[in-house]
Amino acid sequence: MQNDDTATSGAALPDAGPKKVFVKSYGCQMNVYDAQRMADVLAPEGYVETATMEDADLVVLNTCHIREKAAEKVYSELGRVRTLKRERKGRGEEMQVVVAGCVAQAEGAEILRRAPAVDLVVGPQSYHRLPDLVRAARDARVVDTEFPVEDKFSVLPQPAREKVRSRGVTAFVTVQEGCDKFCTFCVVPYTRGAEVSRPVGAIVTDIAKLADAGVREVSLLGQNVNAFHGVDEKGRAVTFGGLLQRVAAVPGIARIRYTTSHPRDMDEELIAAHRDLPQLMPYLHLPVQSGSDRILDAMNRRHTADDYLRIIERVRAARPDIALSSDFIVGFPGETDADFADTMRLVETVGYAAAFSFKYSTRPGTPAAELGDQVPEEVKTERIHVLQDLIMRQQRAFNAATVGRRVEVLIEKPGRHPGQLGGKSPYLQAVHIEDRDARIGDIVMVEITAPGTNSLYGSRVPGMETAIA
Numbered sequence: 001m002q003n004d005d006t007a008t009s010g011a012a013l014p015d016a017g018p019k020k021v022f023v024k025s026y027g028c029q030m031n032v033y034d035a036q037r038m039a040d041v042l043a044p045e046g047y048v049e050t051a052t053m054e055d056a057d058l059v060v061l062n063t064c065h066i067r068e069k070a071a072e073k074v075y076s077e078l079g080r081v082r083t084l085k086r087e088r089k090g091r092g093e094e095m096q097v098v099v100a101g102c103v104a105q106a107e108g109a110e111i112l113r114r115a116p117a118v119d120l121v122v123g124p125q126s127y128h129r130l131p132d133l134v135r136a137a138r139d140a141r142v143v144d145t146e147f148p149v150e151d152k153f154s155v156l157p158q159p160a161r162e163k164v165r166s167r168g169v170t171a172f173v174t175v176q177e178g179c180d181k182f183c184t185f186c187v188v189p190y191t192r193g194a195e196v197s198r199p200v201g202a203i204v205t206d207i208a209k210l211a212d213a214g215v216r217e218v219s220l221l222g223q224n225v226n227a228f229h230g231v232d233e234k235g236r237a238v239t240f241g242g243l244l245q246r247v248a249a250v251p252g253i254a255r256i257r258y259t260t261s262h263p264r265d266m267d268e269e270l271i272a273a274h275r276d277l278p279q280l281m282p283y284l285h286l287p288v289q290s291g292s293d294r295i296l297d298a299m300n301r302r303h304t305a306d307d308y309l310r311i312i313e314r315v316r317a318a319r320p321d322i323a324l325s326s327d328f329i330v331g332f333p334g335e336t337d338a339d340f341a342d343t344m345r346l347v348e349t350v351g352y353a354a355a356f357s358f359k360y361s362t363r364p365g366t367p368a369a370e371l372g373d374q375v376p377e378e379v380k381t382e383r384i385h386v387l388q389d390l391i392m393r394q395q396r397a398f399n400a401a402t403v404g405r406r407v408e409v410l411i412e413k414p415g416r417h418p419g420q421l422g423g424k425s426p427y428l429q430a431v432h433i434e435d436r437d438a439r440i441g442d443i444v445m446v447e448i449t450a451p452g453t454n455s456l457y458g459s460r461v462p463g464m465e466t467a468i469a
C-alpha cells in the first residue's frame with residue numbers, strides 16, 4: 001500500500017457559499033453506502049450534493065475493481081471529467097476530482113499517471129479523512145491508500161435526520177468489511193483488506209437513529225456479512241445470527257435484509273434466524289459461483305456443490321418460502337463443457353428467484369490470473385447466454401407464481417403516475433399498486449394481479465395490515 005504525498009493540512013476552504021459535490025458510484029451496494037457517507041463527511045465542510053457533474057466543485061468517482069470492465073469504466077469517465085474541468089477552468093471556476101473506492105485502492109498513484117485531471121486518490125478505509133485530503137489536494141496531488149489504525153466508522157459523522165429521511169425508508173448499514181476467504185479469482189481481499197466487524201452496540205445505535213428518522217427496512221452489508229463476528233456492549237462475542245436478533249429488536253425496523261454471504265458461514269444460528277425472526281425477509285443471496293466441484297476447488301471456495309445444496313435444504317426447512325439468489329462465474333480457467341453442465345444442473349436443482357452471472361475476468365495479482373488454460377472469449381459468451389437464459393426463465397416462473405398471492409409490500413416511493421405507488425415484496429420484487437391512501441413507509445397487504453417485465457402489479461387488500469408495526 002502506498003501513501004505518497006499524504007498531507008493533512010488544516011487550511012480553510014475559501015468561503016464562497018455552498019460548494020457542490022457530485023458523487024458517482026460504480027459496483028456493489030457497499031459503494032452506494034460509502035458514497036452517502038462521503039457526502040455526510042463533506043456536509044459539515046459546506047458541500048451540498050448535486051445530481052449533475054457539470055456544476056460540481058468536487059467530483060468523486062467511487063470506483064469498482066471487481067472485473068476488468070468495471071475498472072476500465074472509470075478511465076473513460078475520467079476522460080469526460082477532464083474536458084469538463086477544462087471548460088470550468090475557462091470560466092474561472094474550479095473543479096477538484098477525486099477517485100475513491102477499490103480502483104483507487106488497487107491502483108493508487110498509477111491513476112495520477114494515467115489521468116491528469118485527478119487531484120486525489122483515496123482508498124475505502126480513509127473516507128473519514130476526506131475533508132483534510134481534499135484541502136491538501138488543492139496544493140499538490142494526493143494519494144491515500146493506507147489502512148489506518150483508527151476505525152473510520154467511529155469517526156464518520158452521522159447524517160442529519162432530514163437527510164436520512166430524504167434518502168427513503170430503506171437504508172444500507174455496513175456491519176462488516178473485508179474478506180479473508182481468498183477465492184482465487186477475486187480482488188476483494190486485496191482491495192478491502194482483512195475481515196473487520198463493527199461493534200454490535202454501534203450498529204444498533206446507528207439503526208435506532210435510522211428508525212427514528214423513518215427508515216423501515218435495513219440491509220446489513222458486508223463483503224462477507226455472515227462471517228460477522230463482533231462484540232456486544234459487554235464484550236461478549238456475537239455471531240451474525242446474534243446480530244440479526246439485536247437488529248430485529250430495534251423498534252420501528254420492520255424488515256431486515258443482508259448481503260453478501262458465503263456458504264461456509266451459513267451456521268445453525270443464522271439458519272434459525274430465518275425461522276424465528278419475522279423481520280428477516282425471506283430472501284437469501286448466497287453465491288455459489290459454479291456447480292462443478294473441480295472448479296469450486298480451483299476457486300478455493302472450500303465447499304462442494306453438494307455442500308451448497310444441503311445448506312439450501314436446511315434454509316428451506318427453516319423458511320419454506322425463502323427466495324434464493326446467487327452469483328455465477330462462467331469460463332473460469334480450465335472450465336470444461338462438463339463443468340458448465342454441472343453449473344446448469346445446480347441451477348435447475350435450486351430454482352432461483354434471481355441471479356447474477358459474469359464472464360470470468362482476469363484480475364492482476366489474484367492466483368487465478370496465473371493459471372493456464374484460459375477459456376476463449378466466445379466460449380464464455382456462449383455459456384453466459386445459455387446460463388442467463390435459464391436464470392431468466394426461473395425468474396419469470398418465480399414472479400408468475402406470485403400472481404394471485406397476497407404479499408406484504410413496503411411502500412418506498414411514488415409510482416410513475418399520480419395515485420400509483422411503488423414498493424417491494426418480501427421477496428425483493430418491485431410491486432406497483434394503485435392506491436391513494438397508503439403512505440411511503442407503510443407496509444400494506446397487496447394481492448398480486450399481473451406480472452410485468454421486471455416488476456409486478458397488484459391491488460391493496462383493504463383492512464389487512466401488517467403484523468409488524
Ligand code: 5AD
Nearest residue numbers: 185186287327328358359360361363
Ligand atoms: N471475474 C468475474 N466475476 C467475478 N466476481 C468476482 N470476481 C470476479 C472475476 N474476477 C463476481 C463473483 C462475485 C461477484 C460480486 O462478482 O460472482 O460473487
Ligand code: SF4
Nearest residue numbers: 179181182183186188
Ligand atoms: Fe471475493 Fe470470495 Fe471474499 Fe466473496 S468470499 S469477496 S468472492 S474472496
